[in-house]
Amino acid sequence: MKPILTLSNAHHLHERAAAFAKTASDAAESADTAGAIDAATWGAFHRSGLAMAAFPEALGGAGLSEGSRQSDLCMILRLVGAADLCFARLFEGHINAIALVCRYGTRAQMLSLADSVAEGALSAVWGADDAAGLAIKQQGDRSVLRGRKILASGAGLVTRPIVTAASPAGQMMCLLDLARHDNVDLSGWTPLGMRSTMTGAVELSGIGVGPDEIVGVAGDFMRQPHFSGGAWRFCAAQLGAMERLVELFREHLVARRRADDPYQLQRVAHCVASANTARFWVEEAARRLGASDHDAASTVAFANMTRMVTERCALEIMQEVQRGVGLVSFIRPNPIERISRDLSTYLRQPAPDLAMGDAARAWLASTDPVGEF
Template identity: 35%
Template sequence: MTTFASLNQPSPSHAREPVPPDVAQALQAAAADEERGKRPISRSIDLLRQAGLLRDDGATDPARTARALMQVGAANLSVGRLWEGHVNALYLIRLHGSEAQKRDAAHRTADGALLGVWGADGNVPVTLDATAKRLDGNKRYASGLGTVTRALVTVNSGPEVRLALVDVTDAARADPSTWNMQGMRSTASGGYDFTGVPADEVEWIGGPGDYLKEPHFVGGVWRIAALQAGATVGLLDRAASKLRAAERMDAEAQKARLMDVLMRAWAGMAMTERAAAASADHFIAQDDIVATSIAARLYTEEVGLDAIRAVEQSIGLQHFEVGSETGRMARDLSVYLRQVARDAFLQRAAQTALGNDGRIWGVFG
């Protein structure tokens, strides 16, 4: 796959390209069929598994994980969304789980399991009922219905929220009809009802409040930033390819419009890798790690939105045709960019970086 930034091509340092080019190409080729339901997304997950990527929990070399997420996001954002959830789940088990739970997660992953993290409550929040014998409630926006085999589910709410690892293979509990978004269709997202799941079938990971501990909670949104940055570059790449095929890429206006966004997308990639590396740097203050991760997440969102607009202007009406590749990618990216708590994140990062003298360099460095 040819890209502006050679994002999915081998580089002089193979360590810079954790996703093999043939895997990235196959993920890209499958995306349209996955959206139309002609190909199960599980087959793309198998490609990641065969490449050894499902063993990655993002802790050993976070910057490399960020690079891999960018590559997968550029090729197929929906697959990237499911993989990011798996990485996050493995990381949380590594962070809060017992030694036995860590070994079990590794064995299950080796045997083909795909994990997820489902945090958004539905109309009835997931709780442990009054008898403490079963769960009650449901989740919404749960990605990977029918593909994710075990999910880390937030139980109860507030500062005492807990993480429960639950088998989610019961199709009767899944409701994909609730996912009526215009983009990210192939993630097979929707609702999942946990009412009546016996407590003795729940595996508790960590204790009350562990899930919210920093710098691992908000400090981990660099993973989202990585997918956003990669998907943005992927969209620009596909737009440029279409324009070259139509002999429209030589126009100065096209070059200026797309290159302006691409330069900022490259900056977002660098910021994201920095945020990922900071997450594992024990010499950086916790608040600075969180602020750096937030900055990457918000900056890549802004660049992604600008890239969608630039591609619409460059491609024109064809971008909106049924079956348009750039149209599909833009829809997926637009939906994915709408992560929660944007304004609260901005305020939090601003308080860290701007609230005291001398903190700007500390956050950046």
């Protein structure tokens, strides 16, 4: 394996994350315009050590995917989310993929992925299917994939994704090794925000899968509490963007000498309260998943409620900031315009009503006091 810096010290890791976040922030506007993150930013990402950080220290990482490091991961996701929510989305997916391989994969798979990432590869988790779905089929004496993945973030950039595929045994995870820009269709990615995530469809038919590619056993991908409980990670990235909006609001008011306006003061108070409310929930959701001091059902329920709280706080912040700043907040290149577009888009996560309903049912089925659930 290519040797890299081991980031064992939390303070050192945060310093490098903050330095990289400054680079990503400076490049965010041009990335949004181009619809892609440039090579210089990706180079800075790999040099920072963040690409390897989720691996165990023995493999050249910082153990960022381990339960005891979830608070550090939360801080870093907030930093990157404040800098560029598109990059944060890709980073979160990369972290998730590494965590899945470390949790369910073999030692050889962990080494293989670590070697690839150390050489500059990016990973991701591609789970969305079209109506036909992706499946593992028998072709002669070997198993191959049939179908494609849709809404695949980092399509054409990610070379070591985990993809979910149907099989006779159930849903399986496959760790692939792809060529860049191979069989990728980005033509349908024309969103309001999150433009530079390079999200599209990837045709995977014909790729062979065997013991080296199959990660874990059927059902591992959706195994709880990690499947739903891990939702706190994208909430942390969203939180970072929310916090940046509030800070930009403050900068605007101070620069315009409107910090004493009573109506603006009310908006500021609402924004700060909402940002900190979301932070309390996100940090606790991260702590619970890492500490395993709650049963799976309550951990998942808390994460689902964290999604709801984060969305509600984000919507309130965007409304208050946009009303307080006015038309300027809708005009490029004001960063409030881009961040609001990205956050509005990224908030649209799968099945929010189902998540909220499941959380409510879990509490109703429990006997815990509401303050201890």
